[in-house]
Amino acid sequence: MEFFWELAADWTVNFRQGLFRYLLATVSTGVLLGWLFRRWAAPRRIQERRAGWRDIRRELSFSMLTLAVFATTGVITLILADWGLVKLYHRWDSYPLWWHLASLPVVILLHDAYFYWTHRAMHHPKLFRHFHRVHHLSRTPTPWTAYSFSIGEAALMALFSPLIMMLLPLHVLVWLVFLFVMIFRNAMLHAGYEFHPRGWVDGPLDFMTTTTHHDLHHQQFRGNYGFYFTWWDRWMGTEFNNYKEEFRRAAGAGTPVAGAKQGDASAMT
Template sequence: MDQDFFLKSLGIFLMGTTVVTLRYFLFAGIAYGVFWKKLRERISHRIIQAKLPEFQKIRTEIKFSLSTMVIFGLVGVGIFWAKSAGYTKIYKNISDFGWPYFLFSIIAMIVIHDAYFYLTHRLMHHRSIYRYVHEVHHRSTNPSPWAAFAFHPYEAVIEAGIVPLVVLIMPVHGLAIFIFLLFMTFLNVLGHLSIELYPKGFVRNPLTNWNNTTTHHNMHHRYFQCNYGLYFNWWDKLFKTNHNQYAKEFERITEKPLFLPK
């Protein structure tokens, strides 16, 4: 490896790690500040479990999330190496494929990631793998927004694997990847909010029940062997892995409107 290539790799690692860390603190920090602090009293009836976790738990979530950011930065370097060697399908000009394909690629990444997540998540819950890979994330049985990326390093590599997979199999623009990762971070933080924001009837309405909710993922953290999906509920429906009390629990939590009169 020549010096210029090494310095470029180092720069990409430092920049990538910084960007994903700032993104994590921005999304988790806003969710924590708005819903756990500023609006907590007004929406306390939407807290999914009996009480929110103590700050000591949150500090552990942040610690593991920061180690995940380093792993994500290293994966970014790996993608740079693969691109330099001509192995990826990343392209520079949106005009190469046009705006319709650009928008399609974002949707495709979301759908592919949802399937990838369900499959790898189920595998990580296998008893021969769980304690070595996924147990760290499940230490948060009642998670906070800061738990969104609280992974063991092995799991962090698996979670980051979606981006190398995508850039190897389909043409994708860097901006499309960036938008996809913003979407992923937003939904991941929402899933770990432990406060349900969606309205009553959301999980029974055929127009919306294909989306997952905060209640859905919170029940996964509480009961472990159910509710494996990420963005969409169709994989849990297909493989019958939704908790059998999911809809009932959601309706209990959302019985009252999100914001009660002062």
């Protein structure tokens, strides 16, 4: 019985930590755009339509479900750690300095690839309804959309954590930083306002996705599957042809995006 109480305690800790990160990212993004910098943000709205309170309540409800799935995965990861299968470590002298510096970019690159291919797979007609439909109920996303998943999608997204920790040795602080990067990036991509300067898509950092990049995905469902980077979409022909045009519109004059033109439709599955 004591074992199950310990599992319940670990689950509660994992849930609270996940909830803290989620609320920190979503609330701070909402406060910045809706209050502190609302005059700057107003002309940068990507869609004319606004999400209603019913949409936000739904997103919050499913996000709590997602956090429960994440907490369960966290408990499973702790069990795997007890079995010696997880390579998470605490001492900085366990690995050389170059690995401490390189491990975070490596995890982000691997997560981007994992996200692209699982995300694209969930858009397959036989999988979409069971995995990804809930997330796309948010046609006009908000920061709260970040974790609005079905149980199946939440489990698939959570699976990356134990897999990567079994594959790579990672310092606990590096992993914690990754978790914060992931949720803040997620909230930003669903914010509904374009954060980046107008020249972003014509500069050297064009390989990084923008809010417009992901917002177009929510409008059209297929295409623009990437999370951190645009590489996979461009390599696989799944980026919208008029993405840069729509980005400039959102980041410049602020004309609402009416729609998006897809690239090769045969590739967008």
